Amino acid sequence: MWRHDLIDQSRLLESIGIEMELTSEIAHAVPPELPVPTCPGFTVEDLVRHLGSVYRLVRTWLVKGYKPGDWQRDPEEGQDPLAFLRSGAEDLLETLSAHDPGEPVSTWWPEDRTYGFWRRRMAHESTLHRVDLEVAAGNQAGPIGEDLALDGVDEALRLWFGHRLSTLGLSGTMEATVAVRTGDHSWFTRAGPGETFAWRCTEEEADRAQAQVTGPPAQIYLWLWGRVNVNAVDYEGPFDAISQLWALLRLSTR
Numbered sequence: 001m002w003r004h005d006l007i008d009q010s011r012l013l014e015s016i017g018i019e020m021e022l023t024s025e026i027a028h029a030v031p032p033e034l035p036v037p038t039c040p041g042f043t044v045e046d047l048v049r050h051l052g053s054v055y056r057l058v059r060t061w062l063v064k065g066y067k068p069g070d071w072q073r074d075p076e077e078g079q080d081p082l083a084f085l086r087s088g089a090e091d092l093l094e095t096l097s098a099h100d101p102g103e104p105v106s107t108w109w110p111e112d113r114t115y116g117f118w119r120r121r122m123a124h125e126s127t128l129h130r131v132d133l134e135v136a137a138g139n140q141a142g143p144i145g146e147d148l149a150l151d152g153v154d155e156a157l158r159l160w161f162g163h164r165l166s167t168l169g170l171s172g173t174m175e176a177t178v179a180v181r182t183g184d185h186s187w188f189t190r191a192g193p194g195e196t197f198a199w200r201c202t203e204e205e206a207d208r209a210q211a212q213v214t215g216p217p218a219q220i221y222l223w224l225w226g227r228v229n230v231n232a233v234d235y236e237g238p239f240d241a242i243s244q245l246w247a248l249l250r251l252s253t254r
Helices: 009-029 044-064 081-097 115-136 146-168 203-207 217-224 239-253
Strands: 176-182 185-192 195-201 211-214 234-236
Touching: 009 044, 009 081, 009 115, 009 146, 044 081, 044 115, 081 115, 115 146, 146 176, 146 185, 146 195, 146 217, 146 239, 176 203, 176 217, 176 239, 185 203, 185 239, 211 217, 211 239, 217 239
Parallel strands: 176 211
Antiparallel strands: 176 185, 185 195, 211 234
């Protein structure tokens, strides 16, 4: 079971609502056809529709108890995309709020089959797409709380790098270990032919990695999700090992 100790569960739930409001404000202020550089092929309206669809996918999953094959992916005829986004988020928040985060439910990660998984996943989905729209609008990314960023680092490494890659049948081309260090926390990653693993570790264990990636929590969070350039963090050790970690994350999170 995933350890819920980097962020309070109520903060995750709160973040979904806050980020949805911020996303709506940004999208309302820019042309809907504006391209989103961090989501190639997407316009602002495409991203709004996507997020509204994801909210509905997750709510349907929670209600049915299994991954749905069909859900509402687009606004109804005549419905404004921003209204589609807002109603999807509100319905999802109502469902998530009605259940304790530790209550069992179907998810796609064996380590965490609880409502807390979906609180976490949707908080980060919402935050990252808010950042995407800020980039599209030509703005700097707004603030990301340190607790949310640290939790996002943990999710990116343990869920997406450590689990998702294996389900896709993807792995590295060379044996390499990279430590990711931010705030007071460290993670150890290992990649190579046929394997990708990530876990939270001690400082002593992190010291034994071939390469080190360091930076403020929000910067590391955005780096792991490809929202900043591969060189946008501090690092020591073989760059090949660091670039492999970054490239594998691009495959797992696309």
